Amino acid sequence: MGERLRxxxxxxxxxxxxxVSRVRKKKSGYVPNNRKGFWVMKQLALGILxxxxxxxxxxxxxxxxLEDVKAKGFLQCGVNTGLAGFSAPNDxxxxxxxxxxxxxxxxxxxxxxxxKVKFTxxxxxxxxxALQSGEVDILSRNTTWTVNRDTALGLNFAGVxxxxxxxFMINAKKLPGVNSALQLSxxxxxxxxxxxxxxxxxxxxxxxxxxxxxxxFEKFEEANAAYxxxxxxxxxxDQSGLYAVRLQMSAPDDHVVLPEIISKEPxxxxxxQGDDKWFDIVKWTYYALLNTEEAGVTQANVDEMKNxxxxxxxxxxxxxxxxxxxxxxxxxxxxxxxxxxxxxxxxEIFERNVGTGSxxxxxRGINALWTKGGLQYGMPIR
Amino acid sequence: MQExxxxxxxxxxxxxQAAPRSQVGFGAWVRKNLFSTxxxxxxxxxxxxxxxxxxxxxxxxxxxxxxxxxxxxTACLTTEQGGQLPAGWSGACWPFVSGRFGQFMxxxxxxxxxxxxxxxxxxxIVLLAPLLIPKAPYKGLNAILFFGVFPFVAFxxxxxxxxxxxxxxxxxxxxxxxxxxxxxxxxxxxPLGILLxxxxxxxxxxxxxxxxxxIEAVRGVPLVTVLFMASxxxxxxxxxxxxxxxxxxxxxxxxLFASAYMAEVVRGGLQAIPKGQYEGxxxxxxxxxxxxxxxxxxxxxxxxxxxIVNTFIGMFKDTTLVLIISMFDLLGVVKQNISxxxxxxxxxxxxxxxxFAAAIFWVFCFGMSRYSQYMERRLDTGxxx
Numbered sequence: 001m002g003e004r005l006r007x008x009x010x011x012x013x014x015x016x017x018x019x020v021s022r023v024r025k026k027k028s029g030y031v032p033n034n035r036k037g038f039w040v041m042k043q044l045a046l047g048i049l050x051x052x053x054x055x056x057x058x059x060x061x062x063x064x065x066l067e068d069v070k071a072k073g074f075l076q077c078g079v080n081t082g083l084a085g086f087s088a089p090n091d092x093x094x095x096x097x098x099x100x101x102x103x104x105x106x107x108x109x110x111x112x113x114x115x116k117v118k119f120t121x122x123x124x125x126x127x128x129x130a131l132q133s134g135e136v137d138i139l140s141r142n143t144t145w146t147v148n149r150d151t152a153l154g155l156n157f158a159g160v161x162x163x164x165x166x167x168f169m170i171n172a173k174k175l176p177g178v179n180s181a182l183q184l185s186x187x188x189x190x191x192x193x194x195x196x197x198x199x200x201x202x203x204x205x206x207x208x209x210x211x212x213x214x215x216x217f218e219k220f221e222e223a224n225a226a227y228x229x230x231x232x233x234x235x236x237x238d239q240s241g242l243y244a245v246r247l248q249m250s251a252p253d254d255h256v257v258l259p260e261i262i263s264k265e266p267x268x269x270x271x272x273q274g275d276d277k278w279f280d281i282v283k284w285t286y287y288a289l290l291n292t293e294e295a296g297v298t299q300a301n302v303d304e305m306k307n308x309x310x311x312x313x314x315x316x317x318x319x320x321x322x323x324x325x326x327x328x329x330x331x332x333x334x335x336x337x338x339x340x341x342x343x344x345x346x347x348e349i350f351e352r353n354v355g356t357g358s359x360x361x362x363x364r365g366i367n368a369l370w371t372k373g374g375l376q377y378g379m380p381i382r
Numbered sequence: 383m384q385e386x387x388x389x390x391x392x393x394x395x396x397x398x399q400a401a402p403r404s405q406v407g408f409g410a411w412v413r414k415n416l417f418s419t420x421x422x423x424x425x426x427x428x429x430x431x432x433x434x435x436x437x438x439x440x441x442x443x444x445x446x447x448x449x450x451x452x453x454x455x456t457a458c459l460t461t462e463q464g465g466q467l468p469a470g471w472s473g474a475c476w477p478f479v480s481g482r483f484g485q486f487m488x489x490x491x492x493x494x495x496x497x498x499x500x501x502x503x504x505x506x507i508v509l510l511a512p513l514l515i516p517k518a519p520y521k522g523l524n525a526i527l528f529f530g531v532f533p534f535v536a537f538x539x540x541x542x543x544x545x546x547x548x549x550x551x552x553x554x555x556x557x558x559x560x561x562x563x564x565x566x567x568x569x570x571x572x573p574l575g576i577l578l579x580x581x582x583x584x585x586x587x588x589x590x591x592x593x594x595x596x597i598e599a600v601r602g603v604p605l606v607t608v609l610f611m612a613s614x615x616x617x618x619x620x621x622x623x624x625x626x627x628x629x630x631x632x633x634x635x636x637x638l639f640a641s642a643y644m645a646e647v648v649r650g651g652l653q654a655i656p657k658g659q660y661e662g663x664x665x666x667x668x669x670x671x672x673x674x675x676x677x678x679x680x681x682x683x684x685x686x687x688x689x690i691v692n693t694f695i696g697m698f699k700d701t702t703l704v705l706i707i708s709m710f711d712l713l714g715v716v717k718q719n720i721s722x723x724x725x726x727x728x729x730x731x732x733x734x735x736x737x738f739a740a741a742i743f744w745v746f747c748f749g750m751s752r753y754s755q756y757m758e759r760r761l762d763t764g765x766x767x
Contacts, residue, residue, distance in 0.1 A: 082722025093490035121708045133617035247727035251462045359724040
């Protein structure tokens with residue numbers, strides 16, 4: 001073996017030395033007349049460079065966001081990388097969810113086509129940078145509306161697409177008589193470490209002068225498994241999350257989400273501060289979704305409704321003579337029709353993604369319209 | 383003492399006798415290897431008990447009790463969860479994996495364009511296989527195609543251009559991203575690592591200083607930090623609206639990282655070469671590059687094959703870190719489908735998904751490891767100690 005290796009090296013060396021001497025000859029006067037190889041290389045290199053530039057840089061001029069979005073031909077929307085009911089890819093890899101549908105609605109308002117939207121999955125950490133740096137035009141990623149984010153982070157929240165809040169889930173078989181969080185004194189509570197959830201929990205029990213025993217886990221999955229195995233009496237996280245967790249329990253029907261909500265988590269879409277025109281469009285898309293639900297305009301009946309004589313609906317759907325509502329927003333006058341055609345009204349979006357039409361089966365609760373005892377109140381479109 | 387008759391001398395060889403019964407066969411092997419001392423016996427018994435206790439459970443969960451077909455979560459639910467399976471059932475939920483298999487492999491790459499990824503994969507295998515088999519001919523041409531031409535072909539196939547639809551990298555995902563990052567990391571880090579190792583041992587002060595600074599700076603920070611910086615800080619430094627491709631950021635980060643580690647592995651090999659080899663090369667009148675190419679490097683690289691492959695395997699698994707910059711490699715896609723998808727949310731989904739991801743990673747890492755051992759044996763020139 002050693003012999004062979006040496007011989008091989010020898011041969012390689014001779015070959016290499018031959019190349020060197022040939023190159024030397026070239027240097028001393030031999031000019032190759034065939035430049036074709038070089039030309040091909042150059043073309044190839046140019047092609048690669050320009051393709052790379054295309055892929056690497058996505059430059060946008062710094063005019064208004066609406067103009068930018070129209071110029072590039074699609075809306076770039078930042079969503080959660082995976083949250084049941086709010087944003088997740090389906091079997092075909094298409095994004096679905098409540099947050100996702102809101103972006104489709106905005107795209108429909110701008111382009112008249114709800115498919116002209118591209119989604120960027122963002123983690124909790126990089127979501128604000130992505131919006132600030134212009135990587136996304138709108139952030140629709142279950143983000144809580146707080147004063148700090150509104151001011152210090154330079155965001156503008158366009159509304160609350162889902163009123164969430166921290167709640168408790170218990171195993172009703174294990175704790176039969178419990179129907180309120182105030183009865184949880186002395187309970188062991190499973191909670192994820194280092195989240196505001198943990199703080200809210202401590203505050204709530206302290207304020208109500210109750211004892212509790214936190215069982216803290218580093219990861220979401222661990223907390224789920226521990227609760228399912230019966231290591232805690234109660235599980236706490238945001239209510240929308242509790243419904244998703246319940247699906248993964250070995251006996252989902254035994255678990256009950258208690259009515260108390262101990263923190264306010266209004267989740268909504270946000271845009272960059274300082275572009276009021278764009279902010280208006282996103283904000284009024286949200287109100288349009290609410291107002292169409294209130295007026296009973298659905299994905300199925302929107303075309304009939306266009307013939308309605310009701311002045312409110314005529315204004316809403318832009319069928320009123322000489323209406324300027326849409327154009328004043330910088331959109332077309334049938335913008336609401338486009339929205340409803342693309343995603344349906346707010347109620348339809350809710351039921352499809354998190355409500356009765358989904359495995360999560362979350363009841364409307366405070367997310368019902370104001371006319372039905374909820375908090376969703378669409379400002380009038382007139 | 384008695385007198386012996388010394389006149390008898392044996393003239394033919396005594397026939398070899400069969401080894402004693404206690405030394406051959408299965409029984410002897412067991413006695414010798416499992417029960418030679420009381421302590422060994424105790425350990426063996428414990429191990430056998432542990433296996434007997436766990437293996438049936440694992441096999442049951444993976445195969446016998448597993449669900450193989452179904453359209454959504456109801457296929458993997460027990461009666462008390464609203465499904466058909468008996469109460470207390472536990473088993474793998476394989477329809478989750480088969481239903482999402484496309485995503486696990488390609489991420490959200492458009493359905494009608496996935497043939498491009500498959501074609502790239504086939505090209506990759508067709509070019510790589512003969513490169514790995516020592517007897518296959520045309521090694522030089524093959525290497526040029528694999529390292530020189532294939533990257534460009536793959537780039538155009540995956541990204542688009544020349545009439546192919548442009549597919550932006552946020553749509554990429556799954557095993558495809560894992561392999562793209564690993565391939566780039568491996569192809570860049572080996573040559574760059576060798577150059578850096580040579581630079582660090584060079585007598586030229588500036589080259590040496592730069593190499594040392596690069597290696598130590600890169601090795602001194604965690605990969606997570608580099609990815610974070612590239613993902614969150616970089617967009618704030620460049621003009622607004624200008625964004626670098628995330629995959630590109632990850633590729634550069636991972637490749638530079640692997641290069642620094644590779645440089646130190648190769649340097650270890652260089653230091654293990656006896657001085658006589660250098661002097662011998664010098665005495666033949668070889669220059670620096672000739673000496674390095676023909677005498678030093680082949681020996682040094684052969685010595686550090688385990689270290690090189692170790693770095694490759696480590697990097698292959700490090701690709702999962704791109705999840706923190708919202709890129710979805712295989713593990714990321716699996717995780718995304720577990721946490722974000724109510725259509726498959728069952729108590730068994732998470733376990734099934736992670737077992738699947740672990741199996742894929744294991745196959746690749748084990749493959750690399752076995753091949754490196756084969757290479758070691760093949761290049762063994764009897765210097766092994």
